[in-house]
Amino acid sequence: MTIRIxxxxxxxxGRGVIAAIAQNPDMQAAAVFTRRNPxxxxxxxxxxxxxxxxxxxxxxGKIDVMILCGxxxxxxxxxxxxLAQYFHVVDSFDTHxxxxxxxxxxxxxxxxxxxxxxxxxxxxxxxxxxxRLYAGAVLPQGKDYTFWGKGVSQGHxxxxxxxxxxxxxxxxxxxxxxxxxxxxAGENPDLSVRQKHTRECFxxxxxxxxxxxxxxxxxxxxxYFADYDTTVHxxxxxxxxxxxxxxxxxxxxxxxxxxxxxxxxxIEYSLKLDSNPEFTSSVLVAYARAAYRxxxxxxxxxxxxxxxxxAYLSPKSGEELRAELL
Amino acid sequence: MTIRIxxxxxxxxGRGVIAAIAQNPDMQAAAVFTRRNPxxxxxxxxxxxxxxxxxxxxxxGKIDVMILCGxxxxxxxxxxxxLAQYFHVVDSFDTHxxxxxxxxxxxxxxxxxxxxxxxxxxxxxxxxxxxRLYAGAVLPQGKDYTFWGKGVSQGHxxxxxxxxxxxxxxxxxxxxxxxxxxxxAGENPDLSVRQKHTRECFxxxxxxxxxxxxxxxxxxxxxYFADYDTTVHxxxxxxxxxxxxxxxxxxxxxxxxxxxxxxxxxIEYSLKLDSNPEFTSSVLVAYARAAYRxxxxxxxxxxxxxxxxxAYLSPKSGEELRAELL
Numbered sequence: 001m002t003i004r005i006x007x008x009x010x011x012x013x014g015r016g017v018i019a020a021i022a023q024n025p026d027m028q029a030a031a032v033f034t035r036r037n038p039x040x041x042x043x044x045x046x047x048x049x050x051x052x053x054x055x056x057x058x059x060x061g062k063i064d065v066m067i068l069c070g071x072x073x074x075x076x077x078x079x080x081x082x083l084a085q086y087f088h089v090v091d092s093f094d095t096h097x098x099x100x101x102x103x104x105x106x107x108x109x110x111x112x113x114x115x116x117x118x119x120x121x122x123x124x125x126x127x128x129x130x131x132r133l134y135a136g137a138v139l140p141q142g143k144d145y146t147f148w149g150k151g152v153s154q155g156h157x158x159x160x161x162x163x164x165x166x167x168x169x170x171x172x173x174x175x176x177x178x179x180x181x182x183x184x185a186g187e188n189p190d191l192s193v194r195q196k197h198t199r200e201c202f203x204x205x206x207x208x209x210x211x212x213x214x215x216x217x218x219x220x221x222x223x224y225f226a227d228y229d230t231t232v233h234x235x236x237x238x239x240x241x242x243x244x245x246x247x248x249x250x251x252x253x254x255x256x257x258x259x260x261x262x263x264x265x266x267i268e269y270s271l272k273l274d275s276n277p278e279f280t281s282s283v284l285v286a287y288a289r290a291a292y293r294x295x296x297x298x299x300x301x302x303x304x305x306x307x308x309x310x311a312y313l314s315p316k317s318g319e320e321l322r323a324e325l326l
Numbered sequence: 327m328t329i330r331i332x333x334x335x336x337x338x339x340g341r342g343v344i345a346a347i348a349q350n351p352d353m354q355a356a357a358v359f360t361r362r363n364p365x366x367x368x369x370x371x372x373x374x375x376x377x378x379x380x381x382x383x384x385x386x387g388k389i390d391v392m393i394l395c396g397x398x399x400x401x402x403x404x405x406x407x408x409l410a411q412y413f414h415v416v417d418s419f420d421t422h423x424x425x426x427x428x429x430x431x432x433x434x435x436x437x438x439x440x441x442x443x444x445x446x447x448x449x450x451x452x453x454x455x456x457x458r459l460y461a462g463a464v465l466p467q468g469k470d471y472t473f474w475g476k477g478v479s480q481g482h483x484x485x486x487x488x489x490x491x492x493x494x495x496x497x498x499x500x501x502x503x504x505x506x507x508x509x510x511a512g513e514n515p516d517l518s519v520r521q522k523h524t525r526e527c528f529x530x531x532x533x534x535x536x537x538x539x540x541x542x543x544x545x546x547x548x549x550y551f552a553d554y555d556t557t558v559h560x561x562x563x564x565x566x567x568x569x570x571x572x573x574x575x576x577x578x579x580x581x582x583x584x585x586x587x588x589x590x591x592x593i594e595y596s597l598k599l600d601s602n603p604e605f606t607s608s609v610l611v612a613y614a615r616a617a618y619r620x621x622x623x624x625x626x627x628x629x630x631x632x633x634x635x636x637a638y639l640s641p642k643s644g645e646e647l648r649a650e651l652l
Contacts, residue, residue, distance in 0.1 A: 263600035
């Protein structure tokens with residue numbers, strides 16, 4: 001009984017989902033759905049059909065769980081509720097401020113159709129959120145800290161690329177070691193945005209562009225850079241390709257709390273990821289298994305990682321889990 | 327609507343549960359149950375009734391969840407199934423090899439009585455187990471590592487105390503830094519017992535005891551010490567009291583895995599705990615909340631941390647969790 005997975009969108013995340021499915025013998029990549037001309041998509045595995053996203057509804061009954069691999073800005077707010085009419089769905093919606101609205105819309109679609117939706121799956125939101133919840137429940141008197149990096153922020157890299165005169169760019173978010181040490185020491189400090197992270201930018205200029213002006217525009221960009229200590233390096237296209245081709249990321253969630261008469265405790269969860277999209281895809285695939293199992297129980301509606309019993313993520317049985325992992 | 331918690335056993339864990347309940351406004355310590363003469367138990371909070379464990383059944387209907395604070399060797403195998411006849415129960419049963427049998431016995435008692443039981447709650451088994459499960463589901467191609475310490479192992483300290491000529495002792499389990507570094511570097515090494523942990527012992531001798539003989543007995547003790555590099559320090563009773571009074575512990579669960587074409591990922595979860603029993607108690611109390619909620623859904627039977635949706639641990643509503651922690 002193989003779980004048939006549909007992949008909606010074939011960017012980094014979609015390719016990562018196909019790679020992750022190959023590591024899970026109980027799953028199968030049933031079809032890739034795309035807004036592009038299906039004939040233009042060259043998959044490494046020629047056995048996976050490529051279908052126009054517009055025809056997804058015809059695959060009802062042939063896909064168990066659809067994993068949505070689009071972006072949070074414009075794709076997922078529309079696609080996830082749409083596709084939840086026909087399939088159980090899992091997405092990685094990560095615009096924190098809009099999660100309640102997205103949840104409501106997916107929930108409505110799922111309940112109407114009798115499907116399961118799991119939204120905001122990945123590592124943040126996702127595994128980091130889980131750690132904030134577990135740690136906060138165990139240590140109610142305490143303080144949470146989330147650090148991101150060292151890793152490539154796609155949003156910040158894109159923001160630099162939109163500046164006139166910039167040909168390409170890569171932005172790294174880096175936790176400030178001193179801030180991390182204060183948290184680990186149990187100081188429970190109040191940390192400003194600037195105190196927690198620095199930003200390092202590697203920028204390729206268009207011929208003749210004014211480096212000083214570009215650097216100034218980056219460092220003063222509101223929201224993205226103005227509140228941070230930002231370093232800008234101008235490099236060649238060649239150097240960008242050679243030294244900054246990967247999409248690594250990671251980070252840490254910490255909770256520092258106390259119990260009884262002042263005993264201190266530190267809970268720390270950290271990720272070091274060579275490939276942000278492949279790791280996110282691996283989390284999506286594990287939650288697709290959970291969606292499939294919840295569907296068998298007719299537990300319809302929208303869920304988040306908070307609502308899913310951990311056992312549902314694993315291919316192992318309850319007996320195996322208790323004997324091997326507990 | 328306060329959750330009324332019964333505390334069965336008043337050792338370090340029982341005292342920790344009372345301290346943890348004080349941090350959770352939705353809970354109340356309803357009574358302490360003891361095998362000792364209740365009049366002999368002097369609680370700091372005089373408002374908490376102390377009752378003979380033999381009379382626990384009379385408290386049916388006055389206790390929502392009973393937290394068992396006895397030991398895994400002889401107390402819990404009998405007490406958890408017994409008390410599950412009358413109450414929803416949570417225990418910290420930690421004899422890994424006997425978990426399947428304990429699970430079966432508690433499950434039978436719970437199903438017969440219509441109660442919820444959650445066993446093996448704490449940090450290992452417990453939060454560490456959760457991290458092994460989550461990390462393994464996300465990175466199926468990888469390897470798990472668990473390191474314990476630096477911290478006091480009660481079992482090993484007790485084993486030293488049983489040696490003739492030993493008045494008191496404290497044993498610390500310490501991860502080997504070089505082993506940890508190899509795991510963090512993604513080497514996926516095969517590590518022997520000796521390569522992962524060292525053991526450090528602080529021993530107070532009885533007057534006239536033969537230090538060399540005691541040291542030899544410790545270092546050659548099968549299972550406990552023979553397979554480890556063990557250091558023995560002889561110290562005064564005064565020094566033991568001053569420098570080794572605490573019960574700190576902690577450790578790390580790591581999973582090192584890869585995705586796609588060899589991208590490496592490291593997931594690390596670590597705990598640094600000033601008080602092992604107080605932290606374990608805090609986990610027990612959070613799962614008591616989950617037991618109460620599962621009971622309201624009539625989800626009777628025995629569970630482990632693997633079977634509990636994370637949201638059930640938190641006093642926050644689904645809306646609050648999605649808005650604040652996701």
